[in-house]
Amino acid sequence: MNTNDTICAICTGTGGAISIIRIAGPDALKIGAEIWQGAATLNEKLARQMLYGHSGGDPALAVYMPGPRSYTGDDVVEIHCHGGALAAKRVLDATLKAKARAAKPGEFTFRAFVNGKLDLTQAEAVSDIISAHSQMALNLAERQINGALSQKISELRHQLTDILAECESRLDFSEENLDWSHPDVFIIKINEILTELAVLATSAKTGMILREGIRVVLAGRPNSGKSSLMNLLLGCERAIVSQIPGTTRDTIEEGAQLRGIPIRLTDTAGLRDSVDQIENLGIGRSRQTISLAQIVFWLLDASEPDLKAEVAELENCAANPNRIIAIWNKIDLVPQRILPDLKCPSVKISVLNQDGINSLLDLFEKMVWGHEHAEEPEIAVNSRHLALINEASALLPETVEHLTCEEWELAAILLRDIIAALGSITGETIAPDILENIFSRFCIGK
Ligand SMILES: Nc1nc2c(ncn2[C@@H]2O[C@H](COP(=O)(O)OP(=O)(O)O)[C@@H](O)[C@H]2O)c(=O)[nH]1
Numbered sequence: 001m002n003t004n005d006t007i008c009a010i011c012t013g014t015g016g017a018i019s020i021i022r023i024a025g026p027d028a029l030k031i032g033a034e035i036w037q038g039a040a041t042l043n044e045k046l047a048r049q050m051l052y053g054h055s056g057g058d059p060a061l062a063v064y065m066p067g068p069r070s071y072t073g074d075d076v077v078e079i080h081c082h083g084g085a086l087a088a089k090r091v092l093d094a095t096l097k098a099k100a101r102a103a104k105p106g107e108f109t110f111r112a113f114v115n116g117k118l119d120l121t122q123a124e125a126v127s128d129i130i131s132a133h134s135q136m137a138l139n140l141a142e143r144q145i146n147g148a149l150s151q152k153i154s155e156l157r158h159q160l161t162d163i164l165a166e167c168e169s170r171l172d173f174s175e176e177n178l179d180w181s182h183p184d185v186f187i188i189k190i191n192e193i194l195t196e197l198a199v200l201a202t203s204a205k206t207g208m209i210l211r212e213g214i215r216v217v218l219a220g221r222p223n224s225g226k227s228s229l230m231n232l233l234l235g236c237e238r239a240i241v242s243q244i245p246g247t248t249r250d251t252i253e254e255g256a257q258l259r260g261i262p263i264r265l266t267d268t269a270g271l272r273d274s275v276d277q278i279e280n281l282g283i284g285r286s287r288q289t290i291s292l293a294q295i296v297f298w299l300l301d302a303s304e305p306d307l308k309a310e311v312a313e314l315e316n317c318a319a320n321p322n323r324i325i326a327i328w329n330k331i332d333l334v335p336q337r338i339l340p341d342l343k344c345p346s347v348k349i350s351v352l353n354q355d356g357i358n359s360l361l362d363l364f365e366k367m368v369w370g371h372e373h374a375e376e377p378e379i380a381v382n383s384r385h386l387a388l389i390n391e392a393s394a395l396l397p398e399t400v401e402h403l404t405c406e407e408w409e410l411a412a413i414l415l416r417d418i419i420a421a422l423g424s425i426t427g428e429t430i431a432p433d434i435l436e437n438i439f440s441r442f443c444i445g446k
């Protein structure tokens with residue numbers, strides 16, 4: 001991507017009350033002055049002040065932020081105009097006409113990276129903040145933007161660079177008997193680094209959960225209370241609830257968070273043999289959705305006379321009980337009833353009285369994290385980081401072997417590769433095409 005020209009984009013989503021058009025690059029001030037007029041013209045003296053004026057006949061505010069103290073590090077002008085797609089589009093069109101280029105997805109943040117305002121993990125965290133669907137995901141992204149991961153990686157790289165320097169000096173000054181450290185010192189250090197990398201690698205699972213969320217599906221027979229539970233978990237009346245079996249015929253999906261874990265929650269048509277063609281299409285869709293779920297909340301009506309029929313389908317589906325939570329609902333109607341044992345973890349609730357919901361959430365949390373009440377992670381790497389951490393970790397044992405045999409040259413070659421792999425995490429050493437690929441996943445205007 002060219003970083004020397006002037007780019008522009010609408011930075012706000014459609015539908016808001018205000019839209020912001022950002023212009024960044026060497027001609028930002030010139031182009032800003034062309035498309036926006038006020039009592040004062042945009043200039044250096046009024047930098048970082050919000051000025052009132054108009055753009056294309058509409059009232060608009062403008063601010064000039066000279067580089068390097070701007071988001072991208074370039075000269076930046078932002079125009080704030082009325083929201084709605086058309087007002088912003090008109091300002092954008094004028095900006096394009098004044099010879100700014102339309103920014104590609106993530107291009108402002110790419111420039112911030114190129115100009116040294118952010119490293120790659122921090123730039124990725126910007127994207128994580130925008131897409132965060134839970135408080136925990138947001139906290140994680142904020143810690144990453146503040147450099148938690150970069151610092152950890154830099155620390156490890158420094159330690160490796162020190163070892164590399166020792167290897168190289170032994171090559172350069174092999175004749176002189178300088179005050180060398182014993183190879184064991186490096187080996188201990190490398191083993192510590194391996195342990196730290198293993199801890200980072202384990203955090204990838206948490207990272208994946210917090211960044212991508214968990215697909216949770218509500219399944220069970222008609223009338224077991226799936227839609228009622230959906231509404232309770234969402235805190236709003238999203239799905240239609242009725243005593244008529246077969247009310248929900250299509251899958252309904254919503255985003256939510258449970259105990260800080262972002263989820264996509266899907267309500268499904270109840271599973272039963274039906275003669276209704278549309279309901280059967282819905283049931284087919286339910287089965288498919290259930291098969292794709294990471295966790296299934298399987299509702300069972302505890303007040304049904306025939307409990308065998310109630311659990312039959314669950315027992316068929318419970319081949320993988322690790323992803324199913326059986327939920328005996330309507331316990332308010334049969335508080336004393338003894339319920340059959342099941343292959344998967346189960347909980348008794350009453351959606352009506354909101355009883356047992358905490359126990360359900362405890363089970364859910366345990367299923368997601370492997371234990372209850374997980375602590376917020378300080379760092380959680382993404383899949384790109386994980387691949388590079390694995391690459392680095394895989395080379396370390398061989399490095400230890402070379403160091404043990406005092407094969408300094410061979411150890412140095414591997415150390416350079418390891419340092420480069422870790423450098424790709426923060427973006428210090430990375431191929432341009434990989435960079436473009438990372439930023440192309442950002443939204444336009446970011
Ligand atoms: N007594 C009682 N009734 C419930 C409870 N949960 C849901 N219901 C009722 O059961 C019926 C079916 O609920 P619904 O959520 O539509 O079930 P779905 O078909 O599985 O989506 C409705 O009349 C609900 O009011 C509960 O905990 N106790």
Ligand SMILES: [Mg+2]
Nearest residue numbers: 226227247248
């Ligand atoms: Mg329903």
